[in-house]
Amino acid sequence: MNETNLSRRAQYHSKKPKKKRGGGLSKLIAVLVTVVILVSALGLFMWHTQEEKAKETFQAKASELQTSVQKDLEKSGIPLTPQTKGDWENQVISFLPTEENAAVDNLTGELDSLVKTAQKKLGDQLGRVIAYIDVHHVTDQLTEYLPTATLYTWNKSKESFTEKDFTSENVSYINQSTQQALTAADLFPERADLLGMFSVLQQKILDQSADGSKVIDAVLNLARPTTDDLNFTYAADKITVHLGENETGVSDVEIPFTDISPYVNSSFVDPANLTDPNAQLDPNKKYIALTFDDGPSAAYTPQLLQTLESNDVKATFFTVGENVSGNEAILQKILADGNEIGNHSWDHPDLASLATEAVEKEIRDTSKAIYLATGQLPHLVRPPYGSANAETAEAIGLPIINWNLDSTDWELQGNPSAIQQKVLGNAYNGAIILIHDIHESSVQAVPGIIESLKAEGYEFVTVSQLLGGTKPLYQYFGLYQGKNDSRLVK
Numbered sequence: 158m159n160e161t162n163l164s165r166r167a168q169y170h171s172k173k174p175k176k177k178r179g180g181g182l183s184k185l186i187a188v189l190v191t192v193v194i195l196v197s198a199l200g201l202f203m204w205h206t207q208e209e210k211a212k213e214t215f216q217a218k219a220s221e222l223q224t225s226v227q228k229d230l231e232k233s234g235i236p237l238t239p240q241t242k243g244d245w246e247n248q249v250i251s252f253l254p255t256e257e258n259a260a261v262d263n264l265t266g267e268l269d270s271l272v273k274t275a276q277k278k279l280g281d282q283l284g285r286v287i288a289y290i291d292v293h294h295v296t297d298q299l300t301e302y303l304p305t306a307t308l309y310t311w312n313k314s315k316e317s318f319t320e321k322d323f324t325s326e327n328v329s330y331i332n333q334s335t336q337q338a339l340t341a342a343d344l345f346p347e348r349a350d351l352l353g354m355f356s357v358l359q360q361k362i363l364d365q366s367a368d369g370s371k372v373i374d375a376v377l378n379l380a381r382p383t384t385d386d387l388n389f390t391y392a393a394d395k396i397t398v399h400l401g402e403n404e405t406g407v408s409d410v411e412i413p414f415t416d417i418s419p420y421v422n423s424s425f426v427d428p429a430n431l432t433d434p435n436a437q438l439d440p441n442k443k444y445i446a447l448t449f450d451d452g453p454s455a456a457y458t459p460q461l462l463q464t465l466e467s468n469d470v471k472a473t474f475f476t477v478g479e480n481v482s483g484n485e486a487i488l489q490k491i492l493a494d495g496n497e498i499g500n501h502s503w504d505h506p507d508l509a510s511l512a513t514e515a516v517e518k519e520i521r522d523t524s525k526a527i528y529l530a531t532g533q534l535p536h537l538v539r540p541p542y543g544s545a546n547a548e549t550a551e552a553i554g555l556p557i558i559n560w561n562l563d564s565t566d567w568e569l570q571g572n573p574s575a576i577q578q579k580v581l582g583n584a585y586n587g588a589i590i591l592i593h594d595i596h597e598s599s600v601q602a603v604p605g606i607i608e609s610l611k612a613e614g615y616e617f618v619t620v621s622q623l624l625g626g627t628k629p630l631y632q633y634f635g636l637y638q639g640k641n642d643s644r645l646v647k
């Protein structure tokens with residue numbers, strides 16, 4: 158062996174085993190690494206594909222959602238433009254009116270704050286916030302604008318959205334004719350309507366008070382509203398009148414439209430939330446309203462009530478305020494039996510000859526006495542002698558009920574059969590008959606009147622049942638040819 162061979166061999170030996178050992182391990186590592194890389198890549202690829210698919214599903218559903226909301230909104234008839242903000246994960250889409258609209262402009266700030274609330278709830282989750290002004294036509298004349306933000310949270314496993322609405326208490330009601338916010342003058346077009354609503358409001362304050370007798374003066378002295386200063390909130394089925402701080406201790410009063418149907422402009426109220434203000438009378442029947450003035454009388458009214466009750470007849474009593482004291486139980490029985498009580502002034506003066514303040518006092522004191530006895534304010538007034546002019550009517554502030562058949566019982570005292578003949582000879586469908594329950598002969602005449610009129614097919618009703626809704630500033634005389642005979646007091 159020469160040196161060269163030896164060194165070659167040495168080289169061979171030194172290299173070969175090294176090569177053999179080292180080459181096997183690295184190959185294995187290389188293979189393993191490759192496998193790991195391939196598996197990871199495949200895994201990553203598959204994960205990525207799944208994520209892509211999930212993202213695509215979400216985006217497709219989100220776009221479907223947007224389209225369907227948009228379609229619903231288009232039904233409002235208001236052209237809307239969607240505005241999109243944010244990343245694909247949690248976009249905010251606001252549908253805002255394309256054209257200028259005062260009603261909606263006032264509500265965009267409100268809408269922004271709803272969006273912020275919804276966005277906060279959504280946080281980092283996948284989803285959408287869709288905001289819009291919900292438009293609802295209450296009537297042809299009245300449109301409701303309600304700012305709404307809906308939060309749609311994506312549920313990945315169900316591949317669907319969970320919905321949650323955020324709505325505002327700040328709703329706008331717009332008169333479609335004026336394109337302005339609904340006003341008190343829209344709702345109560347005549348002063349008579351506003352005064353009618355006010356009388357209902359007064360009773361509501363008393364009903365709401367822990368002890369009405371403590372606030373009755375404050376309630377009766379409450380300033381009457383004007384359409385300029387009436388502060389109210391409209392809702393579909395009621396108004397809430399805001400009185401602010403005042404002597405009655407009640408500042409907010411809810412009045413359902415069903416309680417003020419005769420006074421409210423039906424163009425601005427969903428008919429489902431109104432009652433028919435007309436009397437519910439059968440056109441094939443005949444009706445009579447008996448009215449008894451100047452009482453109550455401790456001597457005669459109880460006997461009269463007995464007659465009415467045993468004949469199942471309802472009537473109306475126009476009470477004189479100074480006669481209430483000591484006769485509270487009689488007033489209570491009048492109402493308990495289903496009759497009606499009206500105000501006939503405190504001491505029976507000719508109201509048209511009095512100053513406004515004096516008229517107001519006559520009415521107020523009597524209403525107070527009736528309320529303290531019964532818990533109910535009278536809502537009808539009969540001025541003594543039927544005497545009233547425009548100023549009297551304004552001072553009275555309640556519907557004025559006169560009559561169209563005078564029994565002239567005050568002239569025919571001591572002669573019950575003459576009173577009967579006077580009534581029976583003149584009775585007709587829709588008559589309001591004037592009788593006085595302070596005269597013995599008048600009360601004695603009543604059983605015969607009831608018996609004969611019943612035999613002729615008449616039904617006896619209260620004034621309110623005969624006339625339906627009645628308005629302040631107007632006077633009523635009964636029915637004429639089946640229709641309310643009402644006239645503005647002049």
Ligand SMILES: [Zn+2]
Pocket residue numbers: 450451501505541542
């Ligand atoms: Zn009288």
